Amino acid sequence: MVHEGVLLESQTLRASVAERTDVLDRVRALSLLPDGLHVTTRMVADYFEVGERVVNRLMQRHREELTQNGMRVLRGSELDVFKRDTLSLYEQSRPQPRSNLTLYTRRAVLNVAMLLRDSEVARAIRRYLLDAEEASRAPRAGEPVDDSVLHSLVTWLDERIERTVTDRLAQQDARMARVAEDAVRTVIGQTVVPLLNHMIEVCGENRREISGMRGEITRIDRALRARMPDGGMAAMDAMTWREFEDHVAGLCRRDGCPSVANTSSNSDLSADLVGRTADGRTLVVQCKHFAPFRRVESGEMQKFIGMARVEYDADVALFVTTATFTPAATDLAVRHGVTAVHRRLLERWSAGTRLPVLRQP
Known part of the structure; x- marks a missing residue:
């Protein structure tokens, strides 16, 4: 198998x-903030049993890679909204002044595990991760084996590291063992890693095809991606507001609304899309592309209700957001016949579930 140090x-x-973020909970339970999506620097440090300073130093060295995997830093008004809506209970138990707040997704936490040297939890995750990856590459009956060179390479690498470290430990010299392991890693970084990277790129497409045929979870994932090529809520979170409006318009057309027009560029009214349902009813849609931790307030719902009913005389009114609604906003929507499409409902709608209000009565 691949030595965990190669990661x-x-x-x-x-x-x-x-x-493979599932590995995190297999090694140790990872607690999330109340939004169910993020953890703070302190929570990352507690998980890996290291100091916050260690995590901060690692973040500074690998900021670009961690950012690509979901890490973000909140400041100013964005931080104020997050603290009010998400951190209230957490901060009550662990109060501290903040001018900024670094948040990690599960994917970013896994990235930390693959970079953090001095943590037994991180070492265990790397070993577990590579064990699972090795098992996923094991060929089944009748499948061609096209990465034998890669297997031979990593087997040799693993044996070389283990033999060097074992010899030093036999001399009861732990310090020299660490020096020996670091020396081997230097050789890895200069000679073996470039070849390993090339082998991963060459056989990556074939491995993706093989993994695509495994298990019920993968089958469901393929079905969801086939219905929505843009890739789920993560893709919608990454959209601009204009791209999100176009995406919602596409969902309406998919569900039988033949003509849906975007009005946000030429109107100050509180409606982004207008059109008709399959049976001729007037459709008005408000789209709010918010961060997942934000909430649509009752004032925004009141404005939309007034415009939908008075200005457009809407038969069907949809308020669609990538976030959630406050209880007051939800109550207004129910009382005035507005369909409030929150984050979870939007995900199901995008995956192919049709909104009942768009079906013919």
Whole structure:
């Protein structure tokens, strides 16, 4: 199998296993903030049993890679909204002044595990991760084996590291053992890792095809991606507001609304899309592309209700957001016949579930 130290050196190898966030909970339970999506620097440090300073130093050295995997820093008004809506209970138990707040997704936490040297939890995650990856590459009956060179390479590498470290430990010299392991890693970084990266890129497409045929979870994932090529809520979170409006318009057309027009560029009214349903009813849609931790307030709902009913005389009114609604906004929507499409409902709608209000009565 691949030695866990190779993950410390190869960003290409780290990227190839970055989706395996399930490994985190298999090694140790990871507690999330109340939004169910993020953890703070302190929570990352507690998980890996290291100091916050260690995590901060690692973040500074690998900021670009961690950002690509979901890490973000909140400041100013964005931080104020997050603290009010998400951190209230957490901060009550652990109060501290903040001018900024670094948040990690599960994928970013896994990235930390693949970079953090001095943590037994991180070491265990790397070993577990590579064990699972090795098992996923094991050929089944009748399947061609096209990565034998890669297997031979990593087997030799693993044996070389283990033999060097074992010899030093036999001399009861732990310090020299660490020096020996670091020396081997230097050789890895200069000679073996470039070849390993190339092998991963060459056989990556074939491995994706093989993994695409495994298990019920993968089958469901393929079905969801086939229905929505843009890739789920993560893709919608990454959209601009204009792209999000176009995406919602596409969902309406998919569900039988033949003509849906975008009005946000030529109107100050509180409606982004207008059109008709399959049976001729007037459709008005408000789209709010918010961060997942934000909430649509009752004032925004009141404005939309007034415009939908008075200005457009809407038969069907949709308020669609990538976030959630406050209880007051939800109550207004129910009382005035507005369909409030929150984050979870939007995900199901995008995956193919049709909104009942768009069906013919």
